[in-house]
Amino acid sequence: MVHTSLLSSTVFRIQSPKIPLDFCRHKSIRAAIERGISNSKGSSRRRLDYIRRDRDRPIEPRALPKTLSPPRRYRPVAGGARKDTQKQTSTRPEKVESRRDGQLSFKEKGSRAVEPRKYAPGSLPYTTAASEFLYGYSVVIAALKARRRNLYNLYIHDRGRNHESRIALVSRAKQAGVKIHEVGDEWLRLMDKASSGRPHNGFILESSPLPQLPITELGAYSIKSGSFDVVIPHQSREDIQVNGTQDHYKYKSGGWKHPLILYIDGVLDEGNLGAIARSAYFLGVDAIATPTRQSAPWSHIALKASAGAAEAIPIFTVAQPSDFLSKSALRGWRIYASDAIPPGEERPVSVVASPRTQDNNEDTASDVIYTFARSTKRVADHYPVASHPTILMMGAEGTGLRTSLINQAHYKVGIRARRDVEEIGVDSLNVSVAASLLCYEFLKKPKQQHTPGDRLF
Secondary structure (H helix, E strand, O other): OEEEOOOOOOEEEOOOOOOOHHHHHHHHHHHHHHHHHHHHHHHHHHHHHHHHHHOOOOOOOOOOOOOOOOOOOEEEOOOOOEEEOOOOOOOOOEEEEOOOOOOEEEEOOOOOOEOOOOOOOOOOOOOOOOOEEEEOHHHHHHHHHHOOOOEEEEEEOHHHHOOOOHHHHHHHHHHOOOEEEEOOHHHHHHHHHHOOOOOOOOEEEEEOOOOOEEOOEEEEEEOOOOEEEEEOOOOOHHHHHHHOOOOEEEOOOOOOOOOEEEEEOOOOOHHHHHHHHHHHHHHOOOEEEEEOOOOOOOOHHHHHHOOOHHHOOOEEEEOOHHHHHHHHHHOOOEEEEEOOOOOOOOOOEEOOOOHHHHOHHHHHOOOEEEEEOOOOOEEEOOOHHHHOOEEEEEOEOOOEOOHHHHOOOOEEEEEOOOOOOOOOOOOOOOHHHHHHHHHHHHOOOOOOOOOHHHOOO
């Protein structure tokens, strides 16, 4: 750097000291750090002084205009909510906290506190792993009367307390040693869930499964004693506890009627299965048999559709249907297969010697047609249960009976249509309706008593 003096002509040259650039950069960074530390210490010191000086000084509320109300103050209550400490002007009950258990109870002004709400469990409790829930008055009272199950708990909702026959139902339950629980609306969701949303009338009964005795064949029978036998295969200990081991059954013969067993094959709709059981019991069928496969289960839907009939009528299960039919036939049982009426009008053949066979017009006007299984010849003046112990087979609506089962039949039976099926394509009845009509026809008492010598075979 050069400076020129105006007072003289002498020129002086002054050289600035040499300061390393790194030293300047280092000094500026260090100064900034020290300045930041100093400011931080000062700020912390002032904050601590403020806390020591002002922590005990009360906070004076700011004066508000008279037109404004003071701010609301809240205090914590159970559940994390805030409670208004101002005077309540509402007429609704107030929630207050119980000091003993921390529960919330409702208390109205001028009245004593109401008990805390009772909470229901997540689902209806099971006494055993195999427990089932029966619902509806008709099903529950039938199970209590039949006493074929192990009965555990009876739940009665407010809806059931006003039922006209509630007293009789409760009396039956007490006689059976059933625990009775009267529940409120907090249990309604659980009862609806147990009944799959179907009407339960306020009654749900916990019980063991429905007895379904496995059999391999139908055995000896007697009109005089009104009884028939069955052959039972081996069962596990658990199955014996549910199904039992009864192999001798009584039925009402009236001195003329052989036993009638309804075999249902391929019916997959639970509602139809229950409706068949209802009609069969009402009309006088002595037992129902179903296969272990290709059949709807006896679920709570089927039991509800049966209106309690499934609790009273004996129910059998068959593992090998063809063997069951063939072995039963060797014991004297006659098998009927429900099927469509074969085409053609052949002269009816009487199974028994009767004056009615001389008038064929009466038979051709009948709604139920009997034919031999291996021909189209129709049978006149035929009363199945008056002639022999009978098995009536019913199949599914769409496919009907399997060929292997039809081949085991001695007779075929069909219902005459009153309309031309070609009009709109309705060519059959619902299986439960068809079963009702056939059972009614099978159980007709003949006008003239038959003797064993009158039968053709």
